[in-house]
Amino acid sequence: MLNSILAYINNHPEETISLEKLSAISGYSPHYLHRKLGEELNEPIGSYIIRQRIQTAAYLLAMTSLKISEIKALVGYSNDSAFARVFKAHKGISPKAFRNRQKEVLQSDQPQDNYLSLCHETVKIAEQEAYIFPHLCHYLSKESYAVWEKVEWFLNENKLHKNDFDYYAILHDCPNVNNSELLRYDAALVPKNGQKLPLSKLFQTTVLGGTFIRYKFCCPVASYAATATLVNNHLFSLEDAEHSAGVSYFKFNTLPDYQNPDNQFIEWYLPVN
Known part of the structure; x- marks a missing residue:
């Protein structure tokens, strides 16, 4: 169960993913799924999704020339300030600052090494x-x-x-x-x-x-x-x-x-x- 759900989350970074959607994919009730995933991931599923998307955004910032506004959309955000706020909460610096010091960041905080959207x-x-x-x-x-x-x-x-x-x-x-x-x-x-x-x-x-x-x-x-x-x-x-x-x-x-x-x-x- 866990692998299929995590694969879906990782391969649909642009999509708004609800617990109901994951419940339909897995066949388990939303209540059971929320509890089970929390136990296996050691964090709420919503927090996991956000963390994975910010890590994906960090990879794209560091490794591509895509505009920050493009990267924001690629990881499911439509609002600039919301994306910047969440990114800074996880990485400690703004998306622009992260990109500007990407070489230093890459040495100490290697982002995940791929992006794929099946949306x-x-x-x-x-x-x-x-x-x-x-x-x-x-x-x-x-x-x-x-x-x-x-x-x-x-x-x-x-x-x-x-x-x-x-x-x-x-x-x-x-x-x-x-x-x-x-x-x-x-x-x-x-x-x-x-x-x-x-x-x-x-x-x-x-x-x-x-x-x-x-x-x-x-x-x-x-x-x-x-x-x-x-x-x-x-x-x-x-x-x-x-x-x-x-x-x-x-x-x-x-x-x-x-x-x-x-x-x-x-x-x-x-x-x-």
Whole structure:
């Protein structure tokens, strides 16, 4: 019982989780569940949820460039002052101060090493123009990030601003179906706000276009396989969506760091019917 409930809490950091919700998941009454979880966790379940979310927020503050307002929402807070107050109560300093001294904090207070939200969202996305950088690699390894060195060189060589683009990895194959060690992985530059691409010798095409389910995660590359398993199992369990054939996409919140690829914040778009 405890493991399944804790897994649900950890994998739904954006969701408002009530005792009634956990009761429905476990099959136990709210009264029994509240008492039993308190005994096993040595703290009320509400306190445990808050503590886990603040620890997740600390990880994202320390390891990503996400805005504090974005991180607040990713761990279930809609109010800036409430998030700052609870964070300071647990960490002793504000979220901004924590980020500013992240190296010191990481040495003495290592945050948990992943973020995964199974609070999925179905989205429809129009086709968009993109520059494509083809690559062959193993999706779940650091070698997949080597192609982003070419992307960075292209941006610098053409004096293009990094903030003018969204960055996608196009995953053409499924490792569970295609047993080949090298799978097709394209890096894609998509101009923001519907801007037109300037002419280039680089291969240009359209990407996205269709209906997708979006998940969010952030973790070391070594944890990609475990994360992918959790996401796929969740997707296959949904009754109102069916995974369809087609490419999936990783959307990065910034130009991926090919030298230090761990802990990139990623939105994963999986095609559905």
